[in-house]
Amino acid sequence: MKTLLLHAPGDSPCDSPWMGVPALVAHLKKLGFQHTHQRDLDLDLYHHSLDPRTHARVCEIIKQGGKQAAPHASAKVRFFVRWFAAPATRLLTRWTLRDRKFFTEFREATSIEQQFPEEGVVRYRKTLQRVLKLMGIFYYPYLSYPKFFTKFEERNFYAVHLRLGYALRQTMELGRRALEDFYEQTVLPQVQREDYDVIGISVSVSRQLEPALVLADFLRGHGVRAKLVLGGSYVSDTFDAGWLEDSVLEKVDYVIRYEGEEALPQLIDALRDGTSTEEIPNLLYMENGERITNDRTFLKNMDALDAPDYDDLALEKYLDRPLRLPIMSNRGCYWGRCSFCSHHFTLGTGRMRARAPELVLEDMLNLQNRYGARSFFLTDESMHPEDIVELSDLILERGAKVNWSGMMRFEDCMDVPYLEKVKAAGCYSIMFGLESIAQNIQDIIQKGVNTELAWRVLEDCKKVGIKVHLFIILGTPGETEEDMNENIDFLLKNEHLYETVQIATFLLTANSPMHKKPQKFGISNVTTLSGHASMAYSENAFEVDRGLQQEDIQPYFDKLVSHPLILRKDLWGGHGFRIYQPDQPDTTWSYPAEVQAALSAAGLSDVNGHVCKAGDGTLNDVPLTGLRGSDPAEEINRLPESRPKDARNPNVA
Known part of the structure; x- marks a missing residue:
């Protein structure tokens, strides 16, 4: 059974991966499901939106849509789209992409374990935010990033973004068409090439749900045979609140609420063997128009899990350093x-x-x-x-x-x-x-x-x-x-x-x-x-x-x-x-210079913030306070030779 797990778009700013999907991938592989793959569609969508070819396609959609606007749109809205929205979007695109070369080179010049150089980092972050703001127009109402607007920008510019997005949605459903263009360019080729049996879509926050449902509709519309499984913490939240309607369930084959480490492998086995899904915990699905809700369970032994698996993700493309x-x-x-x-x-x-x-x-x-x-x-x-x-x-x-x-x-x-x-x-x-x-x-x-x-x-x-x-x-x-x-x-x-x-x-x-x-x-x-x-x-x-x-x-x-x-x-x-930003070249911690001198005089040395005998690799677990005092030598004289270790007591230094 071949499985693809997708982190739905909508969560940006893509500074680092989410853990949910990589953790499930690691667990599935540990259980023997080696044909398991993943994609972070949030990251993919951001870089897709940086591509000038994407902007050209979106602007063409707007241009043609302005000429053939939806008949239900008012004449005022159609006039606004044709003579203002389209030119304004092209100008915003040029403005947003003006620093694209710098943005890409600045990120690529810094490896993932390094910190961005101070010179240029603010410019880099501002470019990152401008792209997100433009995405709020292209993919409205499915994606929106008001938190990246200051109150001044919100009063003066965010309203323009909203009006543009609203008008483009009313006349040509731009947000949905732009999302479907993204899915067609990035997701569909892989799905058709690999012919997956199961496709899981993870929704961790509220902003991801609508893009996830558009993806489910898109895959169904293109004849994808894989069973679609919806999961993620936000799905659990909406279920608990009583807001997860049958209309949402009908777009996918199964929903896994709460934790998926037990439910997903059991579901894959059941689909492979053609056996019943009635006893699979945390599973939710529609059958003959009736909602089936299986019992809830929790993973009891967290030590049974492996470290998350990030193998399929292009880590160098994440935006933070x-x-x-x-x-x-x-x-x-x-x-x-x-x-x-x-x-x-x-x-x-x-x-x-x-x-x-x-x-x-x-x-x-x-x-x-x-x-x-x-x-x-x-x-x-x-x-x-x-x-x-x-x-x-x-x-x-x-x-x-x-x-x-x-x-x-x-x-x-x-x-x-x-x-x-x-x-x-x-x-x-x-x-x-x-x-x-x-x-x-x-x-x-x-x-x-x-x-x-x-x-x-x-x-x-x-x-x-x-x-x-x-x-x-x-x-x-x-x-x-x-x-x-x-x-x-x-x-x-x-x-x-x-x-x-x-x-x-x-x-x-x-x-x-x-x-x-x-x-x-x-x-x-x-x-x-x-x-x-x-x-x-x-x-x-x-x-x-x-x-x-x-x-x-x-x-x-x-x-x-x-x-x-x-x-x-x-x-x-x-x-x-x-x-x-750790703000330090490495993670070793050293005492101040005057303390180092006192340590040396006392025949001791500093190892990662602990004190040990000079030339001896055995650490003495000693208090880390006091040694920053005004008289380091006096503090050193008060150090114990050794101390019983009590790692479970947080009051022990």
Whole structure:
């Protein structure tokens, strides 16, 4: 059985691969399904959109469409398309492609393990964003990238992009025709040549669903015989919310919700052998007009998985440097109590299934050997602090030269010794879901975080040189004007504590505790504005009995994200790419020069941030704090000869 797994387009900016499809490919190959291949259609579409030949074809579609506009379009719209939209799109195309040569050469001149040179990187990122903005016209409404417009651009240019996209859709369905052109140029030849038995389409975020359904229609329309399987985390989210309609299921043969490591190989076997699919877990499909929903299950042993397989992907074409390969150390959330979040529902309440730190390091080293990458992103909902300190110990003991980052909660154990250890082991940035610095909001969202702890951890990260990214939410139910201003003041007056930020307004997420028990949080009159799985965003309107109402939030948001500081620190539109730059030639960590001199005088040497006897390769696991003090020699005299290793205790330095 030949299988092709596709990551659907729509997720850009293609800075690094998603892990879902490569992880499934690795698992299938481990089970003996060697004829398994993959493509990242998001990456392919971006480079397809960079090609002048693509622009020429799209402009020709617009030109001909303007002459033969759909009869249902108004005369005003047809006039707009013919005499404004077509010329404007050609001009935008030329403007976008003016730096194409520089963009390509700049990326190709930097290998995937290196960091972009400072000179030229901002120009490169601006070109990257311009291409995405143009794609928002070509593929409207299937693709749209408003997050790459600043508030100034949104007020002055984004409306023009939307009007262009809307008019071109109304008159000639440009977005769908441009997507089908992409599928015809890139996907169809491979599918027809290889004659696959199964084609899986992965949808990780909401923006990918419509392009995935267009792909399913396209493949069916071209007589592709393969069984079509839809999966991915967003499919699970829409199923949980009750928004996955039969009309979506009818476009494919099967849907796999939740995890696919058990369901997909069983489905392939059943299709090969012609046996029943009734007992295959997590499977969803239509049979004789009736929806069949099989039982749910979870993969219990995460250690049974191999490192993701990126063999079929052109890693050098991903747009960021150094390239970050995603890996996983756990699945689920060890906290799982946040009142605004539904991940614990989708991933399994009370379940955090950890992968042994030894295997996580082996994943890093295997991927480094296979692909030359040295930077990794741990995709965990939240890296567990005990596992991370154990991973750090292993990295330091092995002398591995790796960089890594990921998301964490604020924890008491994250003091200077802890952070210095993980920094020494290659952790260069941490993403924190702060949401709000106001303690009132922390109590409402039930993250279990005291804001004094958050302040201390942020300051300690700054001390040791770990970059911080913050996730912020404005408008949590119960948020007062005082809470809002406290949060905004924190961001504007403490820029030294964080490198980048993402700011969002509150959304009432289906199956979150707030959604399930709204009265408990002072929420009433909940109305689903759109509950259709194919909508880009399904939102709930509501009222609150205390604090700011929904309509009060937008002015605060607009003012904050328009601030020059936030514009610069915004992850997508500003210089947010710097959060992923290690800013160091290698990952070895050394004590300052005066400490090195004191170490030498004491007959000791520094190995990757640990102290060992000079000429002796045996590491003594000693505290990494203190040695940055004013009297290094005195601190060295206080070092213990040895210390029992307790890797599971994050409070041990």
